[in-house]
Structure formats: structure tokens, C-alpha cells
Amino acid sequence: MRLQRRALLAFASGLLLTACASTPGTAPPPIVFVHGNGDTAALWTTTLWRYESNGWPRERLHAVDFPLPQARDDDTKPQDGRSSATEQREFLAAEVQRVLQATGASQVVLIGNSRGGNAIRNYIQNGGGDKTVSHALLGGTPNHGVWANPGFRPNNEFNGAGAFLTGLNAPKGPNADEVTPGLRWMTTRSDSNDKFAQPDGVWIGAKGTPTHVTAEGPALKGAHNVVLPGRDHREVSYHPQAFAAAYEFITGQAPALTTVTPEASVLLDGKVSGIGAGGPTNLPLAGAQVAVYAVDAATGARRGAALVDKAVGADGRWGPLSTDSATPLEFVISAPGYATTHIYRAPFARSSAIVHLRAERLAEADKSAASVVTLTRPRGYLGLPRDSISFDGLSPAPGIPPGVAGVSSSKLKLQVGPGRPVVAEYRSGELAERIVGIAWPARDNHVVTIELHP
Known part of the structure; x- marks a missing residue:
């Protein structure tokens, strides 16, 4: 059927x-x-x-x-x-x-x-x-x-x-x-x-x-x-x-579907960029090292060796990666002048050549934390009470004001527990996503992003 x-x-x-x-x-x-x-x-x-x-x-x-x-x-x-x-x-x-x-x-x-x-x-x-x-x-x-x-x-x-x-x-x-x-x-x-x-x-x-x-x-x-x-x-x-x-x-006609039909086999690729004098750029961050891991959906723990482990060239491309539409992923970016950046993503439903990644820096004000974890929603803002947002058990997630949806991220500066799972949950109407990441130690210059893409 x-x-x-x-x-x-x-x-x-x-x-x-x-x-x-x-x-x-x-x-x-x-x-x-x-x-x-x-x-x-x-x-x-x-x-x-x-x-x-x-x-x-x-x-x-x-x-x-x-x-x-x-x-x-x-x-x-x-x-x-x-x-x-x-x-x-x-x-x-x-x-x-x-x-x-x-x-x-x-x-x-x-x-x-x-x-x-x-x-x-x-x-x-x-x-x-x-x-x-x-x-x-x-x-x-x-x-x-x-x-x-x-x-x-x-x-x-x-x-x-x-x-x-x-x-x-x-x-x-x-x-x-x-x-x-x-x-x-x-x-x-x-x-x-x-x-x-x-x-x-x-x-x-x-x-x-x-x-x-x-x-x-x-x-x-x-x-x-x-x-x-x-x-x-x-x-x-x-x-x-x-x-x-x-x-x-x-x-001239409505679409048959507004949902996404998953592919059994998924091919991913994209570009690594960074932050310039004027803010974020989409220029290739040549020489960055990118590793990609399959992770457990319930715990965020890595499942085996890296699926990709590559020093990117002048074009900034980090792939390709062959995977499936059921496996959540952790992307790790290392580059001189940047923090080791961990990005946790839900499974990719279909193939994409624009899985672009940005390396981040650890802010001076965050260096005293045991771990810094940011929840971000690139395709939309976070609005209260429109959205239901839970971040590491905090609901609503910190830093999201009520009223007009005007912020797209929430940051946690954890004082205990590097290495433990951090759960982010989002729901708004028919859109919903749950992602689990791991809190990596800020003292070793790591930053963590849990990235929502519903």
C-alpha cells in the first residue's frame, strides 16, 4: 500500500x-x-x-x-x-x-x-x-x-x-x-x-x-x-x-505534498566556512578538518569510527558522505583560530550538496563555563507562546522572550557535566524535532551546537 x-x-x-x-x-x-x-x-x-x-x-x-x-x-x-x-x-x-x-x-x-x-x-x-x-x-x-x-x-x-x-x-x-x-x-x-x-x-x-x-x-x-x-x-x-x-x-496548482519524502540512501556534501572581520562569511575555510560521526538518537553517543575524516581543500568541501535517512549525525570542525565545533543534526531525509558548516569561536565570556551548548533554529525564529521549546530540561529554553519571534538560538553555559547528554526538543504546529547532543568541555576550547531543521 x-x-x-x-x-x-x-x-x-x-x-x-x-x-x-x-x-x-x-x-x-x-x-x-x-x-x-x-x-x-x-x-x-x-x-x-x-x-x-x-x-x-x-x-x-x-x-x-x-x-x-x-x-x-x-x-x-x-x-x-x-x-x-x-x-x-x-x-x-x-x-x-x-x-x-x-x-x-x-x-x-x-x-x-x-x-x-x-x-x-x-x-x-x-x-x-x-x-x-x-x-x-x-x-x-x-x-x-x-x-x-x-x-x-x-x-x-x-x-x-x-x-x-x-x-x-x-x-x-x-x-x-x-x-x-x-x-x-x-x-x-x-x-x-x-x-x-x-x-x-x-x-x-x-x-x-x-x-x-x-x-x-x-x-x-x-x-x-x-x-x-x-x-x-x-x-x-x-x-x-x-x-x-x-x-x-x-x-497554478497546490502541491501534492508539503512534507518531505525520505530517500533510503542519502548522499551529503557541503562547504566549511568561518567568521571574518565583518561577521559570518560563506568563503571556504581551507585547511579545516572535518569529521562526521553517526550518533545514537537517544543518547547522542558516537556509534563507531568517523564516517568522514577529512582536511578540506581550497574549495572548502567536506564530503561526500553516504548515509541513510534514519541516522542522526555529529559534525566536528577543527581549524586554527576557532574552537572545535560540534554540530548535532537529526537524520537527513534526502540527499543534499548544501550541508554547509560554519566553524565557531568560544566567546571570552563563556570560557569560565564547564561546557557551552547552543540550540539554534536557522530556518525560523523561536517564539513564545507559539512554540514549545525544551532545552536540557528547561522549558521554555533560556533567552527566548515572549511576543514577537525574534531570536533563533538559546545558549546554556553549563557549570557541571561535560560528557553528558543534552536534549533539545521543539514543537510548533506540525513541525517537531528532538535532538540529543553531548556537552564537550569548554576548557579544551570546544563549543557545541544542536541545530534544529524542521
Whole structure:
């Protein structure tokens, strides 16, 4: 029965994809996914899996990885380790051309989260993308700014009153739209739970100061504007509801599945990066040593020798690793100038070449702890009371304020018990995950991350 159901779902997905292709029987359009400020291509992993589970060919799904993902404080001035809006636009343009050449397609679909949407709009309006893009989908993009105040950081890319965003929002076409004509546009936003679409400046370090931005800030005149109630700044791109809205906008029909269909055999690979002068980077951390272990789901203990133990080369690639969709993993990164970084992950449901890892440093304030363990959720923020979060028996997990979902991590500075299991549990609606890691000793320069990816 299970095989029959999978066959029927695959058949239904194939019909949907045929319907969305420009010519019956042709392949669906390639999609290029564009991550946000400070992020990596890896955040799109589960979204890619959902497209694959609905029959989208893996070779027509591409996630951009900007080398320097962090925006400059002043977009008009060079800043070490950070990128300008123009640099993001040019990198995206080159990636689109590469995808078009590889697939033979004439146009792509662009899907972006947050700052990724800035790059998409800039490319379409100012970089020739109006000819190479059929659909542009922007999730949580601060299209009217995170703030709109000409007197506060006036040249920042996220200032809605600055030259960059006012230029993108200038009226276009017979209806004075804010979007470039000639292609289809969609935005997804929260009703009130996006930390970067708030009337008060608390999330930009200016509590009590009006931002002149509302929850409607990500919407654009001329686009199909969708509200996803309760979702946060990242979830409006990475949540299953965001996937369903995007899939239907592209194909004209709802997806057969919003869940991920596991693969029996899983092949993993990715890149190791670190932290530069301007913050996190996606530049290869050449010479880093990466070891990967299978771990026990109940205790976090290693099950045998390393599955991978490799010094990465100039490209930063740590794999490949052949595994299955039932085995949780521990990734260990060692590199000069960094702490030995342990990352615990739940089993990977499907193959992925964007399992990107970042080495971390032990903060000076944390060196007195016996062990430092951080719970993090890269694809969404942690919100109370929306989410149920337990970390080492503490519920809610420490450091998560109630109200707007605005933090994506919780840190424990343990004073006893290096070597013992630490359990992290998360539940929000249909999303749930439980991961067990091990507390490694801070005195030996180890840091631990338990990474949620529901």
C-alpha cells in the first residue's frame, strides 16, 4: 500500500509539473533560491526537498551562496568582509546565467528571503533580469525598509527612505506599480510576527523609536501579496506553508505534498566556512578538518569510527558522505583560530550538496563555563507562546522572550557535566524535532551546537 501511495503521488506530481511547464511534456522551470543577510544556501535545504518530493528535478533547483552575505553598514562605502547591494546583484546575475546555460532554459524562477529579495529586485530592475526571470517570489523582504528614516543610517540598504529602496520602489508602468513589469511577482509576509516589520525599533537596537514601517512593509504594489498569519521573518520563506504558496503561484496548482519524502540512501556534501572581520562569511575555510560521526538518537553517543575524516581543500568541501535517512549525525570542525565545533543534526531525509558548516569561536565570556551548548533554529525564529521549546530540561529554553519571534538560538553555559547528554526538543504546529547532543568541555576550547531543521 505504501508503494502504491508513493506511485500515485509521483504520478500526480508529474501531472502538476507538466501543467506548469510552458510546453506540454517539457521540464519545469529552473528555480534559483536566494538567501538572506548573513545566511547561507543551506537554509533552502528542506524547501528543495519539498520540491523534489513533488517531482521537481533536482538538477533544476539551485541555491545561491553569496561569498560575503552580510550587508554593509553604509552601502556606499567599502567595508571589510561585507557586500554592497551592487555586488549581490552582480553575483546573482552570474549565477542565473550559469543556471540558464546548464539547463538550457530561457528563464528562471527566483525565490528569495529577506535581503535575498533585495538582490532579486535589483537584478530584475537594474541588471537585465526582466528578460531572464519569469516569476519573482519574495519572502519577508523589507521592501519598504526595516526602518524608513532619512536621518538614521541613511545609506544603509535596509533604510526605506534611502536611495536604494526608494529607487526600487519608484512607480513603474501604467498603474504606477512598485514592481518591474513583464514578469509575475509574489510577496509573502507575516501578519505581525516579523521582527523586521515592526513599528518600534526594538529589534534594530532603537527601542522606543518609531521605524515608520508596519507589518505591511514587505508587500508591493503590483505583486500578488500573501499573508501567512503567525509566521516569522524566516518562516515566510522556509515554512511548509510558504512552500505551498510558492508552488501554487508557480504551477497554478497546490502541491501534492508539503512534507518531505525520505530517500533510503542519502548522499551529503557541503562547504566549511568561518567568521571574518565583518561577521559570518560563506568563503571556504581551507585547511579545516572535518569529521562526521553517526550518533545514537537517544543518547547522542558516537556509534563507531568517523564516517568522514577529512582536511578540506581550497574549495572548502567536506564530503561526500553516504548515509541513510534514519541516522542522526555529529559534525566536528577543527581549524586554527576557532574552537572545535560540534554540530548535532537529526537524520537527513534526502540527499543534499548544501550541508554547509560554519566553524565557531568560544566567546571570552563563556570560557569560565564547564561546557557551552547552543540550540539554534536557522530556518525560523523561536517564539513564545507559539512554540514549545525544551532545552536540557528547561522549558521554555533560556533567552527566548515572549511576543514577537525574534531570536533563533538559546545558549546554556553549563557549570557541571561535560560528557553528558543534552536534549533539545521543539514543537510548533506540525513541525517537531528532538535532538540529543553531548556537552564537550569548554576548557579544551570546544563549543557545541544542536541545530534544529524542521
